[in-house]
Amino acid sequence: MPGNLSRFNYKWFLVGTLMYLSMFSHADAVDQDPSYEALPIMLDSLLNELNIPHDATLESMISASQVWRRKPGQERWELPELGISKSKEHKVFELLEKLRLTSPAEPLSKQYDYALLLGATAPGIKRRLDYLAYWWNQGVRFKRLIYLVGQRPLNPGIDYLEILISKTDKPGNKKLDPYPFTETEAAKMLHQLAPIPEAMRALPVEFIDTPRNWRNGLWHRPNTRDTLKYWAKENPSPGTVLVISDQPHGIYQKEVVRQELSGSFSVDLAAGPADSTVTLPIYLDALALWLHNLKPFIPNELITTPLKTMASPGRH
Known part of the structure; x- marks a missing residue:
């Protein structure tokens, strides 16, 4: 439990x-x-x-x-x-x-046009990237990797970037400059440093840098729907989509993706089991x-x- x-x-x-x-x-x-x-x-x-x-x-x-x-x-x-x-x-x-x-949700196919990796804390993004790399090694393929992230300022109490950087395998990561400030920048850093398959790394990748919203006197970080709407402004070509998430958020996020993308998109989910x-x-x-x-x-x-x-x- x-x-x-x-x-x-x-x-x-x-x-x-x-x-x-x-x-x-x-x-x-x-x-x-x-x-x-x-x-x-x-x-x-x-x-x-x-x-x-x-x-x-x-x-x-x-x-x-x-x-x-x-x-x-x-x-x-x-x-x-x-x-x-x-x-x-x-x-x-x-x-x-x-x-x-x-429970984890496994992808139902082996071939997709897009992998949508949804934003999270830095450790959450790292886990989701690990999930995606795992499925790649199991034969799942996609043509483009899209990070649906945003301009949430990083919080040392939940993002733990210094620890993640210091524990990666590549030398010199502690000297990373400039140090990431937002969720989008953290995703870019993790994509660069994570040990993912080289064929997967060579794919086209986009980082959807969704802005925050000012409502009722507060800055609100972009949620899943906000990031999808921001990506939709780029008019992506219809196709098959694999949503990368983890539980308990996977079913909710898959539903939002399905609602925001038109009927010409087919949406599937790969979600890891909930973190302890x-x-x-x-x-x-x-x-x-x-x-x-x-x-x-x-x-x-x-x-x-x-x-x-x-x-x-x-x-x-």
Whole structure:
């Protein structure tokens, strides 16, 4: 079960990455998205387990789940703990597994036009680049690599760039100048320094440097949808897309990519299992985000039809 880690430990970062990659080779392929029909049953169980009031419709359940969303300007790593028992937390994680938020998602094809590597903290970008290199070594191919990143200022408390640079294999990395300041610059640095296959490194690569947004008196970093809209301004040619992410964010991010790209794009997902440092509130935030973005595309009869077998709301 995922747990907390108070500070970055590079040894365990490497161990975790190797565990992710080994899990890819042993994990059974799973459906990348839960079915609409199964959603009400699973959400009802989850909301009841956490005593969140709701009624018998999927519409109400999705609305109730939004209590787990981050506040404006709040980052995932700033979410407070729920303060629930270990046994209840275990039950919640079992339900999140059924919702496909913890298991890795494997690519369904061997050939794509684009690999979209979605932005994250610097260690997250490094993990996602490692995932992509792993799949390349397994025979997955793509014609262009697109980093959907942005102008988020780096935070030493979560990005750990100095440690990442000092632990890379190439000599002289500590003297890197200028030192990266934004997420985009970190992605460029990691692409240059990471030990990826040379044939993959030789592919055309783009870094979509999405600007921040000023809203309600605060600077907001670009989110997944913002980076996609910014890339869309370049009018990319339609084609097949492999989204590179990790859980619990993969399903949400795949859904946003599918919505933002026109029907002439085919969207697939490769997502690593969730990192052991990801806390339960981050899982729930990812679930709420996915449901919020999915809701407009669920057939109305499924949104409004009551779940006949539902127990009393919020009382398990």
